[in-house]
Amino acid sequence: MRDALTDVVRIGRFTQLTTYQRFGYVVGGLLMLSGVFHGVVYAVDGGAWEGPLSWRKPIVFGLSFGLTLLTVTWLMNFLRPRPLAGWLTIGVFGLASMGEVFLISMQTWRGVASHFNETTPFDESVFSAMGMLVSIVGLLTVIITVWSFVRLDAPASLAMAIRLGLVLMLVSQGVGVQMIVEGGNTFGSAGALKVPHAFTLHAVQVLPLLALVLLASESSERRRVKIVGLGAAGYAVLIASTMAQTYAGRAPLDLSVAAAVLAIIGVCLLAATAALALVGLTRRSRPPVGSPPSGSVGPAVQV
Numbered sequence: 001m002r003d004a005l006t007d008v009v010r011i012g013r014f015t016q017l018t019t020y021q022r023f024g025y026v027v028g029g030l031l032m033l034s035g036v037f038h039g040v041v042y043a044v045d046g047g048a049w050e051g052p053l054s055w056r057k058p059i060v061f062g063l064s065f066g067l068t069l070l071t072v073t074w075l076m077n078f079l080r081p082r083p084l085a086g087w088l089t090i091g092v093f094g095l096a097s098m099g100e101v102f103l104i105s106m107q108t109w110r111g112v113a114s115h116f117n118e119t120t121p122f123d124e125s126v127f128s129a130m131g132m133l134v135s136i137v138g139l140l141t142v143i144i145t146v147w148s149f150v151r152l153d154a155p156a157s158l159a160m161a162i163r164l165g166l167v168l169m170l171v172s173q174g175v176g177v178q179m180i181v182e183g184g185n186t187f188g189s190a191g192a193l194k195v196p197h198a199f200t201l202h203a204v205q206v207l208p209l210l211a212l213v214l215l216a217s218e219s220s221e222r223r224r225v226k227i228v229g230l231g232a233a234g235y236a237v238l239i240a241s242t243m244a245q246t247y248a249g250r251a252p253l254d255l256s257v258a259a260a261v262l263a264i265i266g267v268c269l270l271a272a273t274a275a276l277a278l279v280g281l282t283r284r285s286r287p288p289v290g291s292p293p294s295g296s297v298g299p300a301v302q303v
Helices: 002-011 019-045 056-079 083-110 121-150 156-182 194-201 203-215 221-247 257-282
Strands: none
Touching: 002 203, 019 056, 019 083, 056 083, 056 121, 056 156, 056 194, 056 203, 083 121, 121 156, 156 194, 156 203, 156 221, 194 203, 194 221, 203 221, 203 257, 221 257
């Protein structure tokens, strides 16, 4: 298993760091720490988890923005931009994420709502600034997604996982826009837009992780592509279940028959792909098929 982990690190190019990636990882780590810190504050201070005035927001936004920035920073290993393009992408993405989380945390510490708060001119300006920062992150996500389809220096299975994850990340941001239109995260009587928003957002971590585990296993690339496709289908069905539940105006735990069936199918498909990937690791008897030689990073793509 240690050898498998070493292969995942090597194939994923986790040790290849540029200066802009170091910046992205530091900022992403700080955002994650912010989420953890506010989790401790919540444990000590208590209060409601839901609602406009809750420690939930700095916790969730810190962890979510931090994890997203860490992932996007890692993806630069496969997009391989020139230093200036890398700095513009990760630098702006990191600063916008940090600004967003800071404003949300600041409003929570002030004891006022961070979102949809136009009570005072200052609160209105804060909410407007948050909208601008999120728009910047959304625009960069569109650029990175298009970029990944133009040229991506990665094996076919990993490239598929990255591209699908980024597309679903765009869907997540689309759901976020709808939250603004709705004036909150509730659709209909009880539909929770934050559920499909979260599931689509984090596909960009789940699918590439599956692909990396498969790349460290003893399998052909053709088989890996099929398994990643199966995993993506399972994840898509799971997202469909959250969409069906939400847009029917039902609470997350008030499952309809259709949503429950879709959720079961999605979970089963994901479990099957995870099992196939893990079984492949246990059957390794030689270096992963199709993986680059030690020290190889593949052809550089200049953007």
